[in-house]
Amino acid sequence: MTTTQTRRDTLKVSLGAGGAFVLGFTLAGKAGAQGLAAANAAPGKLNTYVTIAPDGIVSIIAKNPEVGQGIKTSLPMLIAEELDVDWSKVRTVQAIADQATYGSQLVGGSTAIPQHWQSLRRVGATARAMMIAAAAEEWKCPPGECATDAGQVIHARTNRKVTYGSLCTKAACITPPDPASVQLKASKDFKIIGRPTPQVDTAAIVTGQPLFGIDFKVPGMLYATYLKAPVFGAKVASADLAAAKAVKGVRDAFILDGSENVNDLMNGALAPGVAxxxxxWWTAQQARAKLNVQWAAHPTSRSSSEGFLAQAQTMSRGAPLRTELKAGDPDPALASAAKTVEAAYHYPFISHANLEPQNCTASYKDGKVEIWSPSQYPEPAKAVVARQLGITARDVTINMVRGGGGFGRRLVNDSVVEAAAISKQVGAPVKVLFSREDEMKHDFYRAAGYHFLKGGVDSGGKITAWKNHFVSFGKNGAYSTAANISRTEFPARFVPNYQLDVSMIDGGIPTGFLRAPISNGVAFITQSFIDELAVAAGQDPMAFRLKMLDVPAAQTPGYDSARAIATIRKVAEMSNWGRRMPARSGLGMAFHFAHSGYFAQVAEVKVAANGDLDIVKVWSVCDVGRQIINPLGADNQVEGSILDGISHALYQKITVKDGAVQQASFGDYPLLRINKAPAIENHYILSDNNPTGLGEPALPPVIPAVTNAIFAATGKRIRTLPIDTAQLKA
Amino acid sequence: MAYTLNVNGRTVTADVDPAKPLLWVLREDLNVLGPKYGCGLAQCGACTVHIDGQPVRACITPISSVGTKRVVTIEAMENDAVGKKVQAAWSEIDVAQCGYCQAGQIMSATALIKSKPKPTDADINTAMQGNICRCATYTRIRRAIKRASGQSEA
Known part of the structure; x- marks a missing residue:
């Protein structure tokens, strides 16, 4: 990675969404000051997050679920920095799911860093102040004369030092200061924040230690497989339970009733099926093959991808369901434009394809259930499980176990409710595990989308009109999960005559959040169509984009086009934009703002005469604020997101026939492999803004960067994903 | 059927169905949890182990075919001169994101370096193509293999 700093006139003071209030809340929990005193009765426990042992080992709670985004390392780094301890003395401890104590515990939206940047540093600084107070009391000196360094309190005037370890009992009895009153370090004094730090679980990962949900075992645990209908929500008409039970090693087989309603399923309700x-587990899978299940009829059993496309095309010719946003008067603007372009774009449903299949271990006993889950968002599962089991949410305990990839799939807790229901029925602890086929056919997919665009440019090469009839998925006028577009989504407000119309297909396919939700499809559409308009205007795609972003800041609150422009200029410089390319090679550019991060990327491609596509290199520039918390983790997220986007562009497509998903494995749903992974050069512009997250925003622009590069190399415009290389033959 | 196996240098027994794949015998019967289930079809490589030194997908290897051959898993790589170097490179570069595939990646990389002590990019592409990393840590996997084999990482 490389970095550059920019300073701007206006320092934006924006407290993270967590803010100081959350800190007070998390420090004291629900019980307030009394709860705090009780909590501090434990030896060395300074607050909800920090416990220091006499030997100087610092235990820090990692509050959020870890699914590979590195948060189990980076959030404790924030606390350790302000506590002023040596990182090698820190042991992280995974929290249980308890939002009353910890606040939101969610992996999603790249929100963890902006939410905790202030609040968790204050947690560390508060604990540090307690250490100083304890030492000052011992030394009978004013606390203001004490400093700290690497787990010690220092009194320079008298040359005295004392370790946190030897102060821990005393410090735990000190009344904590008001978190809002503690002084945070200046960034020049950071010793942990900004230092490349390996993940806390790295040693366990490379030696194969059991870490993941699938590895978790409890005494007496049985294994379960849960067969659901190919058509989402279809009920069991009949099943040969006896045949399954006859298999040696099978303990039980039974039908569970569940919801037929796809909206309920998207909220984590139990789907009908056979356990x-x-x-x-292998035995359970063998027995499952003997069930010979007949599924009941279901209203969506005739839906298909082909039917969706035909419906979308028909809808595009009619009046939309509604107009989401209209600015200016696009129709006359189009009529009077110097050049107009019309194009239909499409991206398919795609699957999360977590490498660790969905799984959950549940142990139900006497009206209570304990759960071990790699969920990205465990808290909501408590109410769903309680309802399913007829118990109260208080009697549901959820432990968070490392997840083998998240990408949004584990925001839905379907495996949790399955495990809980099956454990209750068999009266034993149970691990439910999806097969690869279950994983592919029972996902909450990134919604497909159909965009019918019209755009116009004036004789000066400026976009004057932009109209999009977006055909998405939804019911009764409500979008299916993550199938929407925000009214202010770019280029709204940047084009004087702009209109976003929407129509919806009721498809019966469960949808959900998938890494960089909405953006992962919309950036492809927008950045491709901008490229088309640049070509129509006879302009360089970079210059055209810069001109498009040149609007007064007041016109686009929440979208700082100066930051976007800086990333574009930098990526152009790094990639040597505008250089002469050999035949059938090309550079493509795209930018996107999402999850508070500004990204611009350039892809270089080479297209062989037979259509084979070689993505040679990707340059990426981002602005996610003034501080990269953990550069080692940050680079990994950016590179992984870029390659994930390339995997979307090259391969990923879920199709539906007779209401069911057709793909079942990595054979018919390929993912990017090492031989197709290009080199990546990654740069951070450190602007004077609070730091924001990196789990998602690097993904969306790479897709149109690649397809725009293909256009530059071949003159073929890719308007449908994944890329059909057969179209690219010379 | 009772099988006597050689796993990570120890003699162990498992009384299981002859068709049960080695992966599930390791995970369920022998509590060797490093090899992971990803697909059950030899498409992702998460289950990769060494059998007599060769990288093998344990998920499609019936236990009846293993016999007395030496089965070695990620858990024993610390005792393997090459495996240890590969693990060290993986740690230093901090290859992993979620980490789920990495046991399989390390097993494939170790087998590669044993057969080709200085693997080229093309060798790496060929040998590592069977191992999916859903988090796409491929650029770091490439660097780690170069480092573990004592080559320049550029």
Whole structure:
């Protein structure tokens, strides 16, 4: 990675969404000051997050679920920095799911860093102040004369030092200061923040230690497989339970009733199905093959991808369901434009394809259930499980276990409710595990989308009109999960005559958030169509974009086009934009703002005469604020997001026939492999803004950067994903 | 059927169905949890182990075919001169994101370096193509293999 700093006149003071209030809340919990005193009765426990042992080992709670985004490392780094301890003395401890104590525990939206940047540093600084107070009391000196360094309190005037470890009992009895009153370090004094730091679980990962949900075992645990209908929500008409039970090692097989309603399923409700429970998961899978299930009819059993496309095309020719936003008067603007372009774009449903399939271990006993889940958002599962089991949410305990990839899939807790229901029925602890086929056919997919665009440019090469009839998925006028577009989504407000119309298909396919939700499809549409308009205007795609972003800041609150422009200029410089390219090679550019991060990327491609596509290199520039918390983790997220986007562009497509998903494995749903992974050069512009997250925003622009590069190399415009390389033959 | 196996240098027994794949015998019967289930079809490589030194997908290897061959998993790589270097490179570069595939990646990389002590980019592409990393840590995997084999990482 490389970085550059920019300073701007206006320092924006924006407290993270967590803010100081959340800190007070998290420090004291629900019980307030009394709860705090009780909590501090534990030896060395300074607050909800920090416990220091006499040997100087610092235990810090990692509050959020870890699914590979590195948060189990980076959030404790924030606390450790302000506590002023040596990172090698820190042990992180995964929290249980308890939002009353910890506030939101959610992996999603790249929100963890902006939410905790202030609040968790204040947690550390508060604990540090307690250490100083304890030392000052011992030394009978004013606390203001004490400093700290690497787990010690220092009194320079008298040359005295004392370790946090030896102060820990005393410090735990000190009344904590008001978190809002503690002084935070200046960034020049950071010793942990900004230092490349390996993940806290790295040693366990490379030696194969059991860390993941799938690895978790409890005594007496049985294994379960849960067979659901190919058509989402279809009920079991009949099943040969006896045949499954006859398999050696099978303990039970039974039908569970569940919701037929796809909206309920998207909220984590139990789907109808057949459970097979055995002393081995492999055995349960063998028995499941003998069930011969007949599924009941379901209203969506005739839907298909082909039908969706035909419906979308028909809808595009009619009046939209509604107009989401209209600015200026696009129709006359189009009529009077110097050049107009019309194009239909489409991206398909795609699957999260977590490498660790969905799984959950549940142990139900006497009206209470304990759960071990790699969920990205465990808290909502408590109410769903309680409802399913007829118990109260208080009697549901959820432990958070490392997840083998999240990408949004584990925001839905379907495996949690399945495990809980099956454990209750068999009266034993149970691990539910999806097969690869279950994983592919029972996802909450990134919604497909159809965009019918019209745009116009004036004789000066400026976009004057932009009209999009967006055909998405939804019911009764409500979008299916993550199938919407925000009214202010770019280029709204940047084009004088702008209109976003929407129509919806009721498809019966469960949808959900998938890494960089909405953006992962919309950036492809927008940045491709901008490229088309640049070509129509006879302009360089970079210059055209800069001109488009040149609007008064007041016109686009929440979108700082100066930051976007800076990333574009820098990526152009890094990629040597505008250089002469050999035949059938090209550079493509795209930018996107999402999850508070500004990204611009350039892709270089080479297209062989037979259509084979070689993505040679990707340059990426971002502005996610003034501080990269953990550069090692940040680079990994950016590179992984870029390659994930390339995987979307090249391969990923879920199709539906007779209401069911057709793909079942990595054979018919390929993912990017190492031989197709290009080199990546990554740069951070450190602007004077609070730091924001990196789990998602690097993904969206790479897709149009690649397809725009293909256009530059071949003159073929890619308007449908994934890229059909057969179209690219010379 | 009772099988006597050689796993990570120890003799162990498992009384299981002959068709049960080695992966599930390791995970369920022998509590060796490093090899992971990803697909059950030899498409992702998360289950990769060494059998007599060769990288093998344990998810499609019936236990009845293993016999007395030496089965080695990620858990024993610390005792393997090459495996240890690969693990060290993986740690230093901090290759992993979620980490789920990395045991399989390390097993494939170790087998590669044993057969080709200085693997080229093309060798790496060929040998590592069977291992999916859903988090796409491929650029770091490439660097880690270069480092573990004592080559320049550029």
């Amino acid at each position: 097979v429970v055995a002393d081995s």
